[in-house]
Amino acid sequence: xxxxxxxxxxxxxxxxxxxxxxxxxxxxxxxxxxxxxxxxxxxxxxxxxxxxxxxxxxxxxxxxxxxxxxxxxxxxxxxxxxxxxxxxxxxxxxxxxxxxxxxxxxxxxxxxxxxxxxxxxxxxxxxxxxxxxxxxxxxxxxxxxxxxxxxxxxxxxxxxxxxxxxxxxxxxxxxxxxxxxxxxxxxxxxxxxxxxxxxxxxxxxxxxxxxxxxxxxxxxxxxxxxxxxxxxxxxxxxxxxxxxxxxxxxxxxxxxxxxxxxxxxxxxxxxxxxxxxxxxxxxxxxxxxxxxxxxxxxxxxxxxxxxxxxxxxxxxxxxxxxxxxxxxxxxxx
Amino acid sequence: xxxxxxxxxxxxxxxxxxxxxxxxxxxxxxxxxxxxxxxxxxxxxxxxxxxxxxxxxxxxxxxxxxxxxxxxxxxxxxxxxxxxxxxxxxxxxxxxxxxxxxxxxxxxxxxxxxxxxxxxxxxxxxxxxxxxxxxxxxxxxxxxxxxxxxxxxxxxxxxxxxxxxxxxxxxxxxxxxxxxxxxxxxxxxxxxxxxxxxxxxxxxxxxxxxxxxxxxxxxxxxxxxxxxxxxxxxxxxxxxxxxxxxxxxxxxxxxxxxxxxxxxxxxxxxxxxxxxxxxxxxxxxxxxxxxxxxxxxxxxxxxxxxxxxxxxxxxxxxxxxxxxxxxxxxxxxxxxxxxxxxxxxxxxxxxxxxxxxxxxxxxxxxxxxxxxxxxxxxxxxxxxxxxxxxxxxxxxxxxxxxxxxxxxxxxxxxxxxxxxxxxxxxxxxxxxxxxxxxxxxxxxxxxxxxxxxxxxxxxxxxxxxxxxxxxxxxxxxxxxxxxxxxxxxxxxxxxxxxxxxxx
Numbered sequence: 001x002x003x004x005x006x007x008x009x010x011x012x013x014x015x016x017x018x019x020x021x022x023x024x025x026x027x028x029x030x031x032x033x034x035x036x037x038x039x040x041x042x043x044x045x046x047x048x049x050x051x052x053x054x055x056x057x058x059x060x061x062x063x064x065x066x067x068x069x070x071x072x073x074x075x076x077x078x079x080x081x082x083x084x085x086x087x088x089x090x091x092x093x094x095x096x097x098x099x100x101x102x103x104x105x106x107x108x109x110x111x112x113x114x115x116x117x118x119x120x121x122x123x124x125x126x127x128x129x130x131x132x133x134x135x136x137x138x139x140x141x142x143x144x145x146x147x148x149x150x151x152x153x154x155x156x157x158x159x160x161x162x163x164x165x166x167x168x169x170x171x172x173x174x175x176x177x178x179x180x181x182x183x184x185x186x187x188x189x190x191x192x193x194x195x196x197x198x199x200x201x202x203x204x205x206x207x208x209x210x211x212x213x214x215x216x217x218x219x220x221x222x223x224x225x226x227x228x229x230x231x232x233x234x235x236x237x238x239x240x241x242x243x244x245x246x247x248x249x250x251x252x253x254x255x256x257x258x259x260x261x262x263x264x265x266x267x268x269x270x271x272x273x274x275x276x277x278x279x280x281x282x283x284x285x286x287x288x289x290x291x292x293x294x295x296x297x298x299x300x301x302x303x304x305x306x307x308x309x310x311x312x313x314x315x316x317x318x319x320x321x322x323x324x325x326x327x328x329x330x331x332x333x
Numbered sequence: 334x335x336x337x338x339x340x341x342x343x344x345x346x347x348x349x350x351x352x353x354x355x356x357x358x359x360x361x362x363x364x365x366x367x368x369x370x371x372x373x374x375x376x377x378x379x380x381x382x383x384x385x386x387x388x389x390x391x392x393x394x395x396x397x398x399x400x401x402x403x404x405x406x407x408x409x410x411x412x413x414x415x416x417x418x419x420x421x422x423x424x425x426x427x428x429x430x431x432x433x434x435x436x437x438x439x440x441x442x443x444x445x446x447x448x449x450x451x452x453x454x455x456x457x458x459x460x461x462x463x464x465x466x467x468x469x470x471x472x473x474x475x476x477x478x479x480x481x482x483x484x485x486x487x488x489x490x491x492x493x494x495x496x497x498x499x500x501x502x503x504x505x506x507x508x509x510x511x512x513x514x515x516x517x518x519x520x521x522x523x524x525x526x527x528x529x530x531x532x533x534x535x536x537x538x539x540x541x542x543x544x545x546x547x548x549x550x551x552x553x554x555x556x557x558x559x560x561x562x563x564x565x566x567x568x569x570x571x572x573x574x575x576x577x578x579x580x581x582x583x584x585x586x587x588x589x590x591x592x593x594x595x596x597x598x599x600x601x602x603x604x605x606x607x608x609x610x611x612x613x614x615x616x617x618x619x620x621x622x623x624x625x626x627x628x629x630x631x632x633x634x635x636x637x638x639x640x641x642x643x644x645x646x647x648x649x650x651x652x653x654x655x656x657x658x659x660x661x662x663x664x665x666x667x668x669x670x671x672x673x674x675x676x677x678x679x680x681x682x683x684x685x686x687x688x689x690x691x692x693x694x695x696x697x698x699x700x701x702x703x704x705x706x707x708x709x710x711x712x713x714x715x716x717x718x719x720x721x722x723x724x725x726x727x728x729x730x731x732x733x734x735x736x737x738x739x740x741x742x743x744x745x746x747x748x749x750x751x752x753x754x755x756x757x758x759x760x761x762x763x764x765x766x767x768x769x770x771x772x773x774x775x776x777x778x779x780x781x782x783x784x785x786x787x788x789x790x791x792x793x794x795x796x797x798x799x800x801x802x803x804x805x806x807x808x809x810x811x812x813x814x815x816x817x818x819x820x821x822x823x824x825x826x827x828x829x830x831x832x833x834x835x836x
Contacts, residue, residue, distance in 0.1 A: 198698040204683065204687070205691055214639075215669060217660050217662065
């Protein structure tokens with residue numbers, strides 16, 4: 001009798017688990033449903049939500065985040081989360097801005113920004129390839145890069161750029177603003193590259209089991225070096241776009257970019273352990289987090305609560321992933 | 334007489350998925366003796382010890398200790414009953430000091446506080462008793478030699494009043510001086526009435542130490558005998574081998590062509606691999622036999638650049654290949670299938686298709702673009718050939734049985750079409766049917782002009798599948814046997830480096 005009861009409970013549990021596992025496995029579908037539900041709720045609460053202006057503001061804000069998030073996903077799928085991106089965005093745009101203010105042409109300024117970003121990213125990859133744990137290396141980068149920016153720039157912000165440079169972040173095509181266009185291009189190219197270009201698709205093998213991948217002849221060090229350098233390069237791109245859009249840059253630029261992106265990607269199914277996740281899922285995760293952010297504003301909730309939400313969602317998302325993978329391992333042994 | 338028996342093993346069996354490690358073993362261990370257990374790799378020694386020490390539980394059968402039938406669920410329970418084990422790989426706290434290691438879980442307490450004085454005094458006393466006068470209670474475990482660490486582990490068991498001490502290949506990592514001191518310690522243990530169970534590959538040690546010797550083979554008990562004058566080392570070898578060879582994996586059915594790979598003077602890590610040279614021809618399967626720890630795995634690891642060789646060259650088709658890492662090896666068309674398929678081989682959370690494609694991602698893409706249709710076609714070929722049982726190519730490899738995982742791994746390596754494939758334990762934990770399918774595929778690859786080198790601990794497998802067998806002992810090439818000259822006695826004599834002729 002007791003056994004039967006126990007079995008009954010187990011059956012119920014496993015049915016619920018199956019639903020949870022389906023939701024986790026079809027992450028993209030789940031997120032689209034969540035995004036639509038949240039959108040419907042926000043429309044109901046505030047008719048303002050559906051306005052083109054609100055959408056434009058919301059997407060504009062994540063445009064530059066996504067430019068960085070795409071190559072970050074390339075690192076995360078290989079098992080490495082880069083915390084230095086926000087500081088990299090800041091430092092490379094400050095250097096570019098200072099060069100232009102010192103009389104360099106926009107072209108030269110842009111090249112300096114890109115080169116700086118790529119070098120800062122390469123340094124991270126170099127450290128990781130020399131056995132420094134990624135968390136330590138990129139946390140160190142996050143502090144050091146921001147520190148250099150503070151030394152260079154102090155408390156002032158850098159402004160007064162040429163019109164032609166500012167246009168880079170301010171043009172529109174058919175009413176769509178520049179950052180959104182950049183982000184869309186990044187997502188399309190990123191998705192293709194990750195899925196079809198062999199070199200980058202190997203990220204899944206590296207993230208799933210780096211020893212097996214290396215034994216199988218995949219050059220994981222080379223991959224990491226390239227992925228971190230690309231992340232850095234696109235930090236430079238994002239820094240320039242952000243600088244052009246806002247018209248100024250200071251040491252407070254992109255202070256929590258790393259965190260927002262990592263949380264968004266994880267919610268989107270790109271595990272920080274590597275080996276799983278799709279770019280589309282990750283981008284939907286970032287969009288979802290941005291909508292949540294937007295919702296708090298629309299509901300007139302004190303912005304300070306925002307951090308509580310982001311932190312809690314991060315922990316929940318990771319706990320759920322861990323729970324599901326443990327469950328999977330247990331069920332099949 | 335019965336009172337003389339401290340442990341009685343009664344019909345103990347243990348099965349793992351696909352393998353029966355112990356098939357009903359029964360024997361008795363006399364109180365206060367040193368009892369050695371010997372047998373080939375995979376004979377079931379370690380499994381039996383794990384059951385005695387509570388790491389695993391038997392599928393069926395009884396362990397009777399002092400007349401009481403016991404089932405240990407974990408090592409702590411076993412120790413409570415007086416059965417303590419020192420494992421081959423020491424499991425102490427490397428970053429803690431000797432005193433904490435010795436009294437872990439039973440640190441002396443006074444007034445609710447740790448009594449440091451007593452802790453250090455007690456530890457000092459025990460260390461002196463064991464002749465470890467040069468060791469201080471505050472020394473970090475990691476700073477001690479392996480021998481000293483091992484003795485401390487034994488001391489730790491005696492503090493907890495163990496009456497039976499199991500030593501699993503304790504001498505494999507020790508220097509000869511340390512071995513001598515360990516043997517001294519074992520004889521003092523005997524004086525104290527402690528029963529010692531000793532597992533070893535080294536027959537001279539067994540001969541020297543044992544009161545009784547138990548031989549296991551293929552999970553079965555062969556014999557338990559007293560260590561008398563008549564029990565010679567060759568007699569022990571004879572007990573360990575001598576089974577009917579029931580396999581035929583088509584050894585010698587393909588023609589050896591020109592020389593494909595030459596390994597010259599491979600050396601690694603002092604004595605692990607010493608000046609090892611051999612040639613592999615096209616169309617040939619070579620076997621490498623040797624005891625575990627003889628350096629056979631390290632030899633493979635050095636060839637493909639997974640471990641950094643001290644010296645030595647690898648030539649492919651007569652040309653020297655500079656191999657610094659596994660990417661180089663892959664470029665030279667050398668593949669290496671490790672024995673640890675879960676950690677160093679497969680991608681457990683990924684699909685069957687992705688696993689089979691893993692080593693051949695470049696071949697299965699065009700101009701750097703992944704060709705999913707080619708990947709699926711290729712994976713299907715191997716799934717069909719080896720009849721891998723899967724629900725679909727998208728199934729995760731972690732959900733497959735050991736045998737099917739091994740087939741996926743072989744498929745992964747053959748997909749890359751290497752010229753040379755090095756395989757460490759091709760059929761570990763795989764049932765008889767799957768073994769056959771794996772070997773048939775290996776032979777098929779060889780018939781197409783490839784070369785394969787196998788390591789196996791199972792001699793019947795080697796003899797049934799290899800065209801030549803090289804025997805390795807302590808990092809050196811001890812001898813070569815050609816097809817037709819094989820016998821387990823010959824291989825074992827070489828592997829144990831027992832130079833006298835047997836049988």
